[in-house]
Amino acid sequence: MRAAAIEAAAELFGTAGYRGATFKDVASKLGMTAAGLTYYFPDKDALLAAVLHERDRPAVAEETAIPPSPSRSDITDHVMRILAENIAHPGLAELHCVLSAEATSAEHPAHEHFRDRYRRARELLTDTFAAATARGEIRPSVPPRTLATLLLGVLDGVQLQWLLDPEEIDMQATVRAFIADLLAPPDSP
Amino acid sequence: MRAAAIEAAAELFGTAGYRGATFKDVASKLGMTAAGLTYYFPDKDALLAAVLHERDRPAVAEETAIPPSPSRSDITDHVMRILAENIAHPGLAELHCVLSAEATSAEHPAHEHFRDRYRRARELLTDTFAAATARGEIRPSVPPRTLATLLLGVLDGVQLQWLLDPEEIDMQATVRAFIADLLAPPDSP
Structure with a gap:
């Protein structure tokens, strides 16, 4: 029950x-x-x-599936798994979308939960991007923390458009273009 | 009244x-x-x-302030004006964030309003990016429609993080990096 x-x-x-x-x-x-x-x-x-x-349980399990120092293609694979999960369970994607938006009010009971969850995600992604940039796998001209904020923003913002208009938005192709192309270093093939 | x-x-x-x-x-x-x-x-x-x-009135007025065939720097300026407006009126930003998230439900009375608003915005930005790409001002490797979806996603997604954590997120610097750096063609200075 x-x-x-x-x-x-x-x-x-x-x-x-x-x-x-x-x-x-x-x-x-x-x-x-x-x-x-x-x-x-x-x-x-x-x-x-x-x-x-x-809701946090699958995400935590997923995190343990990331290799210790992920390459750009590991990041792409990981994000594609999250998106496939959301496409299979649009109710969970909508739950995240609606609760995180409501929680922007400081008085909302989940305000600290979402604020802290995004802080942790930005920290983790900042470290990941810093290491990948040092190995020459990510374009070095934008600070890793800015890239972390942008990737989380792309995931939420593209998902909002997909939830509003699923026939029009290819969420996976759009996010893949962001990581595989826009984040690639200038001299990548 | x-x-x-x-x-x-x-x-x-x-x-x-x-x-x-x-x-x-x-x-x-x-x-x-x-x-x-x-x-x-x-x-x-x-x-x-x-x-x-x-809420749509200021946006409509703003649109008339865009030059007919905007360059990448015109796009940056226009987006920075929208962000400055949202930073000055966080209540309006929160209203958009909460209503657009709620409106992902097909039964919500504003569902069509938001779906159509995003369709129009994607059309407008797709045309803008296609023209700017043809002039060599935008990286050509990603389709203009994908770039349009990504820019709208970045605006909503970074704004969500800013609403949750205004001290931590420099919304203008983050979005500026996306347009000025990630969207720039590979050979730009």
């Missing part, structure tokens, strides 16, 4: 947003009363925390 | 989202009853339509 409640909450938060969905909506989706659901989760914030925790 | 209602609705939609804010919330913010507000707007959808219409 815990797992079913997390799944129902994730689906509602992805469509109506955390703010647009009520605790009672989640209970109704499970065919139970709000009072019954409190046996598993005391309130909507506890559901949100469980959804965010659950 | 109409203008005040639009402003109040824009503020509430930007923080709580269209789905999280009620018609009554907007009325309360104006110190009136929901029945009183219906004199100006019949329902929440009418408020949303007015907010989206109002």
Whole structure:
């Protein structure tokens, strides 16, 4: 029942947003009363925390699949795996899109979660790009931290366009062009 | 009162989202009853339509300020003006971020609005990049439509990170690096 409640909450938060969905909506989706659901989760914030925790699990598993000092082509492969996952589960992509946007408000209960998640992702990617630049695999004219911010921006921003218009946007080809071509050093073949 | 209602609705939609804010919330913010507000707007959808219409006005005015066949540096200048506007009015940036994310659901009342807005923006930018590429000002190895999708993605995605963490993200320097460096042709100085 815990797992079913997390799944129902994730689906509602992805469509109506955390703010647009009520605790009672989640209970109704499970065919139970709000009072019954409190046996598993005391309130909507506890559901949100469980959804965010659950959502982070595949990403953490994925991270261990990256080689220690990834090349540009390792980065491309890793990002393509994430995108394939999102294309297979558009509900998860929408959940991330809606919750991260809502969480820009400093008072949102997931504000620190998303701010810190992006900080960690930027740190990790900055180190990755710095090492790959030192090996001559990434164009050296833009600071690694700027490239890290841009790659995360491309992933979120292209995914937004894909969610709005899936027939029009080839998310994988677009992101691949960014990494394989725009990030390549000037003298690459 | 109409203008005040639009402003109040824009503020509430930007923080709580269209789905999280009620018609009554907007009325309360104006110190009136929901029945009183219906004199100006019949329902929440009418408020949303007015907010989206109002928000589009500055962008339309801006577009007329672009020269007919913009160079890469004209594009940079134009984008920097948009970013300066968003930095001066973070509430408008947040409104766009939250509403566009919510609108990824096909049932959202602004779904078509955002889908069509992005289609138009991609068309316009595709033409711009195609012309600039033909003049040798943009790297020719990536199709103009892909570059258009990437630039819109960078704008939204970097803005999301800036809204979450304004002290950490230099939105203007990051976007400038994308246009001035990553989009430059290989042989540019």
